[in-house]
Amino acid sequence: MAEDCCSFQLISGDGVLNREGLENFSRTTNLSQRGVSYAVVAIMGPQSGGKSTLLNKLFQTDFRMMDAEDGRTQTTQGIWMAKAIGIEPFIVAIDVEGSDSRERGQGGATFEKQSAVFALAIADIVIINMWCHDIGREHAANRPLLKAVFEAMLRLFRLRKTTLLFVLRDQTKTPFERLELSLSGDIEKIWAEIPKPDAYKGTPLGDFFKVEITALPSYEFEEDKFKVKVDRLRQRFFHSISPGGLAGDRRDAQPASGFAFRAEQIWKTIKENKDLDLPAMEVMVATFRCDQIAKETLSRLSSDKTWLALRQDVQARKAPKFKKSIKSILEKTLSQYDMEAIHFKESVRDDKRKELETEALQVLYPAYAAMLRHLRSRALKFFKTRLIKKVKRASRVGFEASIDSTVQYAMDKFEKESRDVSISKVWDASAAKENLFSEIETTKYKAKNQIL
Incomplete structure (x- = not known):
């Protein structure tokens, strides 16, 4: 043809x-x-x-x-x-x-x-x-x-x-x-x-x-x-x-991807008999196009097969190599944006990239939250196992101190594991940590009453 x-x-x-x-x-x-x-x-x-x-x-x-x-x-x-x-x-x-x-x-x-x-x-x-x-x-x-x-x-x-x-x-x-x-x-x-x-x-x-x-x-x-x-x-x-x-x-x-919008804005400015400030025009075009590219990239993330598979997997179990997998998904998303936005004004491009990263992390966060549920469940199970052993050989003397050390160990374990699967400082595990502590305290209270 x-x-x-x-x-x-x-x-x-x-x-x-x-x-x-x-x-x-x-x-x-x-x-x-x-x-x-x-x-x-x-x-x-x-x-x-x-x-x-x-x-x-x-x-x-x-x-x-x-x-x-x-x-x-x-x-x-x-x-x-x-x-x-x-x-x-x-x-x-x-x-x-x-x-x-x-x-x-x-x-x-x-x-x-x-x-x-x-x-x-x-x-x-x-x-x-x-x-x-x-x-x-x-x-x-x-x-x-x-x-x-x-x-x-x-x-x-x-x-x-x-x-x-x-x-x-x-x-x-x-x-x-x-x-x-x-x-x-x-x-x-x-x-x-x-x-x-x-x-x-x-x-x-x-x-x-x-x-x-x-x-x-x-x-x-x-x-x-x-x-x-x-x-x-x-x-x-x-x-x-x-x-x-x-x-x-x-x-x-x-960049050619902004050509149509740029041509339209240039002609509009000329027709309105305004001074044609090309540097300002470039900022406007860059803002418009980088915003478009970010939205398109975010849309692709939402339907990405690798991401959908990980999200489904982590709902059922603690996903192996979770951090590596989800970090790769985020890097792929940002890389797609970088490839399309690379020739636009750097300051505009970088600002929009930060916004895209924040929005992408929000999309990915539910998988992290699911991982936290698995980690919380593991930490609580660990505490209960240790607690059962302590109850069997417990005496009133020293029981409280012994249990407290187990509580601290379980909490430290959860905190470390939650950090190990996180890819961002903005991902907050404090709510999951508070829930875990509440569950541990309830379990500890029941065990203490058995001893006493």
């Missing part, structure tokens, strides 16, 4: 996020199982620049492409998402509605900026798709786009080291080196002109972005050459998150 790219509209042209589609994408593609071994690639650029075509050729996706015979009109509305086919690590491809569209007109600036912020907040690599002949033009479509991109990154207030991959379309006879030099100058100039918060004044572009530039021949007039160049570019996305890869400099990668 061929691999499915699972493309869908993530955000409508009206700015409505498709939560069900996003969750279904994460589930059906197994994205949530990827840990941090995945990359998000978004493409931005002016309308009718061949963005969807480029993504489809790079990643074997099926984004809708413009039909040139129908005229140069808006094809992609809103933001679309798909899985790249045949590339490792897992790549989430995001197709962003083209900027500078006739259909949106002057009112489209808001959505363009919102899209730019979203793409930069969620993506490791942002492809800036632009016409080669626009380089050097003061009012070309790429300048407003670049300005929006840089302003968006500053709004994030974080050095994520996003990779900006500039793809120059329809390369002319101008040598690539000349194009690269000219575009690099434009990029630095736009960055310098952007108003920056005091904390980032004087901060070089390279602290925020890793900039890569490449050029492609015309898809319409040099299709064979175009395919060759795109195939070479596609190879660069393999192992893209490894050192030296396209996204090898990315920082603080977020």
Whole structure:
């Protein structure tokens, strides 16, 4: 069965996020199982620049492409998402509605900026798709786009080291080196002109972005050459998150299991026109996901076959190697949590782990309580056996002291054995100890009356 790219509209042209589609994408593609071994690639650029075509050729996706015979009109509305086919690590491809569209007109600036912020907040690599002949033009479509991109990154207030991959379309006879030099100058100039918060004044572009530039021949007039160049570019996305890869400099990668919730919260914040505080967002996502993971782990514990067998066994008898068995069950539970939560923020992860351990110990406690009943029964039986022997050879003189030493011995024996089967300081045997002492005192009182 061929691999499915699972493309869908993530955000409508009206700015409505498709939560069900996003969750279904994460589930059906197994994205949530990827840990941090995945990359998000978004493409931005002016309308009718061949963005969807480029993504489809790079990643074997099926984004809708413009039909040139129908005229140069808006094809992609809103933001679309798909899985790249045949590339490792897992790549989430995001197709962003083209900027500078006739259909949106002057009112489209808001959505363009919102899209730019979203793409930069969620993506490791942002492809800036632009016409080669626009380089050097003061009012070309790429300048407003670049300005929006840089302003968006500053709004994030974080050095994520996003990779900006500039793809120059329809390369002319101008040598690539000349194009690269000219575009690099434009990029630095736009960055310098952007108003920056005091904390980032004087901060070089390279602290925020890793900039890569490449050029492609015309898809319409040099299709064979175009395919060759795109195939070479596609190879660069393999192992893209490894050192030296396209996204090898990315920082603080977020676990894939929180991707859907994170994307939803980022877009909600953008739509509400609030400052997008990514560190705070990460704490929120980590809290949400670690809580989910803890609940799922606890649910698995409740139906774990090894645990159910031990619980049943200990109801009937004193289970051999009880401490080793129940400790192994607890460690397995915490290990499952650790494996799934490992990439989330450490402080959040650790706090939730402590809560999970407390709740797991509560689930396991009834087995410990059953063991205490067996130990109490053994201690009482031990006392009664010793007591019978003492009664047979008892005399009034010294009987009380002799019995008291037996009581102490039985109580000490129970206390030691109850500690030996416990795996937590919070497991309390005091109630069982009090019951045992009460039973021993009752037995002792009856024996004493026989002697007296």
